[in-house]
Amino acid sequence: xxxxxxxxxxxxxxxxxxxxxxxxxxxxxxxxxxxxxxxxxxxxxxxxxxxxxxxxxxxxxxxxxxxxxxxxxxxxxxxxxxxxxxxxxxxxxxxxxxxxxxxxxxxxxxxxxxxxxxxxxxxxxxxxxxxxxxxxxxxxxxxxxxxxxxxxxxxxxxxxxxxxxxxxxxxxxxxxxxxxxxxxxxxxxxxxxxxxxxxxxxxxxxxxxxxxxxxxxxxxxxxxxxxxxxxxxxxxxxxxxxxxxxxxxxxxxxxxxxxxxx
Amino acid sequence: xxxxxxxxxxxxxxxxxxxxxxxxxxxxxxxxxxxxxxxxxxxxxxxxxxxxxxxxxxxxxxxxxxxxxxxxxxxxxxxxxxxxxxxxxxxxxxxxxxxxxxxxxxxxxxxxxxxxxxxxxxxxxxxxxxxxxxxxxxxxxxxxxxxxxxxxxxxxxxxxxxxxxxxxxxxxxxxxxxxxxxxxxxxxxxxxxxxxxxxxxxxxxxxxxxxxxxxxxxxxxxxxxxxxxxxxxxxxxxxxxxxxxxxxxxxxxxxxxxxxxxxxxxxxxxxxxxxxxxx
Numbered sequence: 001x002x003x004x005x006x007x008x009x010x011x012x013x014x015x016x017x018x019x020x021x022x023x024x025x026x027x028x029x030x031x032x033x034x035x036x037x038x039x040x041x042x043x044x045x046x047x048x049x050x051x052x053x054x055x056x057x058x059x060x061x062x063x064x065x066x067x068x069x070x071x072x073x074x075x076x077x078x079x080x081x082x083x084x085x086x087x088x089x090x091x092x093x094x095x096x097x098x099x100x101x102x103x104x105x106x107x108x109x110x111x112x113x114x115x116x117x118x119x120x121x122x123x124x125x126x127x128x129x130x131x132x133x134x135x136x137x138x139x140x141x142x143x144x145x146x147x148x149x150x151x152x153x154x155x156x157x158x159x160x161x162x163x164x165x166x167x168x169x170x171x172x173x174x175x176x177x178x179x180x181x182x183x184x185x186x187x188x189x190x191x192x193x194x195x196x197x198x199x200x201x202x203x204x205x206x207x208x209x210x211x212x213x214x215x216x217x218x219x220x221x222x223x224x225x226x227x228x229x230x231x232x233x234x235x236x237x238x239x240x241x242x243x244x245x246x247x248x249x250x251x252x253x254x255x256x257x258x259x260x261x262x
Numbered sequence: 263x264x265x266x267x268x269x270x271x272x273x274x275x276x277x278x279x280x281x282x283x284x285x286x287x288x289x290x291x292x293x294x295x296x297x298x299x300x301x302x303x304x305x306x307x308x309x310x311x312x313x314x315x316x317x318x319x320x321x322x323x324x325x326x327x328x329x330x331x332x333x334x335x336x337x338x339x340x341x342x343x344x345x346x347x348x349x350x351x352x353x354x355x356x357x358x359x360x361x362x363x364x365x366x367x368x369x370x371x372x373x374x375x376x377x378x379x380x381x382x383x384x385x386x387x388x389x390x391x392x393x394x395x396x397x398x399x400x401x402x403x404x405x406x407x408x409x410x411x412x413x414x415x416x417x418x419x420x421x422x423x424x425x426x427x428x429x430x431x432x433x434x435x436x437x438x439x440x441x442x443x444x445x446x447x448x449x450x451x452x453x454x455x456x457x458x459x460x461x462x463x464x465x466x467x468x469x470x471x472x473x474x475x476x477x478x479x480x481x482x483x484x485x486x487x488x489x490x491x492x493x494x495x496x497x498x499x500x501x502x503x504x505x506x507x508x509x510x511x512x513x514x515x516x517x518x519x520x521x522x523x524x525x526x527x528x529x530x531x532x533x534x535x536x537x538x539x540x541x
Contacts, residue, residue, distance in 0.1 A: 105269070106276045109525045113484040114502060114518040115281075121506035121514065122285060203400050207488055210402030213506055222400075229406045230492075245403050252398035 004261020007254040014251060015068065018061035029062040030054065030218040038237050048240040050228065059220040060244050064251065066215070067202050067222050070137035075197035078144035079190055085145065086152025087179055087186070090160055101153065104146035112143050112204060120213045129219040136208065136215055140201045148193040155189045156182065195259035199252050206248060222248050270526050277522045282324055285511050309340070327515070341510040349501060349513060350520070357490070357497035361482050364420030368478065371421060372428035379429075380436035381455065389433070396426035402488035409492060416493040423485050424478050431477075435470050439463045479528035483521050 021027060033045070033053035040048050047057040089100035119139045123132065159165055159182055168178055202222070208214040209223010217224065225244035228234060235241055330337045335345035342349065379389035396404070401423055408414040414422075439445065445462055449455075464471075490499035498517055505513035 102269070102272065102276070105273045106280060109273050109277055109522045109529075110281070110518065111480060111483045111521045111525060113487045114514075114521050117487070117502060117506040118281065118284065118511070118514050118518055121509050122511060199398075206400040207402050210400065210406075211488060211491055211503055211506075213503075223402075226400065226403050226406070229403065229410070235410065245399075245407075248400070248403070249395065249398045253394060256394065256398065 002261060003257050007257025007261070011251070011254040011258065014064065014247075014254070018064045021057055021061040022065060024058075027055070027058045029059045029220050038234060040238055041240065047243050048238050051231070051234060054218075056240055056243060060225065060247055063220040063222050063225060063244065064247065066133065066220065067205060068198075068251070070133060070205065071140075071198045071201040074137040074141035074144065074201050075194050077138075077141035078197055079148060079194040081141070081145040082148035082152050082193065083183070083186065083190055085149040087156050087182065089149070089153045090156030091175060091179060091182075097153070101150070104149050107143065107146040110143070112140075113207065115139070115143060116204065116208050117211075117213055120208065127216065129216040132214075132216040133219055133221070136205060137201070140204055144197050144201065148190075148197070151189060151193060152186060155186055159185055192259065195255075199255040199259065202248075202252060202255065270529075273526060274523060278327065278519060279324060281515055281518055281522075282327055283320060285515055286320055286323055331519075336516040337512040339505075339510055339513050341505065341508045341513070346513050346516045350498065350516060353496060353498050353501050354520075356495060357486060357499060360416055360420065360490070360495060360497060361479070361486065363417045365424060365478055365482055367417060367421035368424030368428055368482075369475075371425040372432050375425070375429050376432035376436050377459075379433050380440055389429070393426040393429045396422055397430070400488075401485040402492060405489050405492040416489045416495050419489055419493075420482060420485055424482055427481055428474060428478055431470075431474050435467055436463065439467060442466075476528040480525050483524060 022029070031054065033039075033049055033055070035053070036042075036045065036049050037053040038049060038051050039045055039053070042048075045055050045057070047055075047060065050056055050059070085100050085104075089097040092100075116136075116139055120132075120136065123135060127135070165178065165182070168181060173181075205214055206222040206226060209221045210226040210229075211223075212227060214223040215221040222244060226248075228241050229245065231241075327337070330346075335347045336350070337346050338344065339346050339349055375389055375393075399407075401419070404423065405416070405419045408419050440463070442462075445458055448458055448462070486497065486499035487503055488499075489495070490497045491503045494500070498520065502514055502517040504510070505517065
């Protein structure tokens, strides 16, 4: 079995296991077992509980699903935006192409972390947890497209002068028809870009959450759970605090493996 | 060069307009955490009302922002009530030193590792595995782990994060360069590796190395925030995080602008490398 296929199976297995844990009757990521804060491993809480008595296994599973779903959505949005902008820049008027690449430069000049912090801190204090998650991933999508758009632009420009394209234009195909035939030719470029974006977005969300600026509580997130590592008193009580980090590394390695295979 | 410079100025101006717009139209711009405390709520509301009057229109706000930059104070911090530049100035050196030392160590590590790994016949897991694992650990988590085991400081964490990324590119580029037909021919004729590196491989890789150096700088700027926050380093990243937590948007806006400027300057380094090689 190839490395990429193995990574994909591992990822699917983790997602299915996480979905089974979250869908288990009575499982809730926000339920607080007041009798057992910071409990160790038990039949009721296999990975123990956090300082508020919430089941760590359920929270880690929910964080995995939320992070992967959000990152997949963000990667899909950013890749679609990149495909649109890159193709438009290559086939539109020269001024549109120049303007689109200038906008790409502007976005590429802004370090992600600072812009993410700026957007996150500019949200109202009363922002709902679900909204904070949506905003976090939307901002990641909004920041992730320029690098991909540049690659698409270069690919589309190369296709513009290719033999089949000249032939298609000479036979009288209109611009929309040409672009419809172009998109399948750009897939070999778009699919790796999409796959590479997913682990990048997962890491960005985790970093933001670890600084206390990510998805708001009580929604579980990788970053929010990495934040627990700062509590040395908690680390002395239970080693299960390291579970989110270990699982995050496994997920990211699997995502990298899948991306490399593509 | 003049065209590139004009484009750079346009990018910086657009970054300024874009970030100011983002901040001005953000739904939480006219809110403050102090409003929730009955003791400070009235003062906070009065300050916010004054700010609302000051930033009535985007043009007015932009003019104030550019004016502040030209005057050299970049506005007033909401949190500390002092000119933003006074807060930034002492932290520039701290962050600059951390960045320089981190990037230098990262390049030394990545170059040594990639030279050794690319020269071997088969790419070894000994080099690949640590780099892959380091790439899968978020900067904040790596910094926290180093702090917990009480080994390694901010420079080492930054260097490890950058070295893993740089190694991935350098290893691939060097491996390809070693397998170039003319290099293979020279090796078969017994030309020394050191000479090949100096005369053929490094000059051919120079544009890629320049681009990688810019990428390193950009990655380092983003990793700066979690590293400085976790190691309590009083630099720009720590200031930006404090500003984000306390909704001090003038400070955050100025730090973001400085970072954008740094990214553009890093890009200039890469551009100059290509120009120098082509000259």
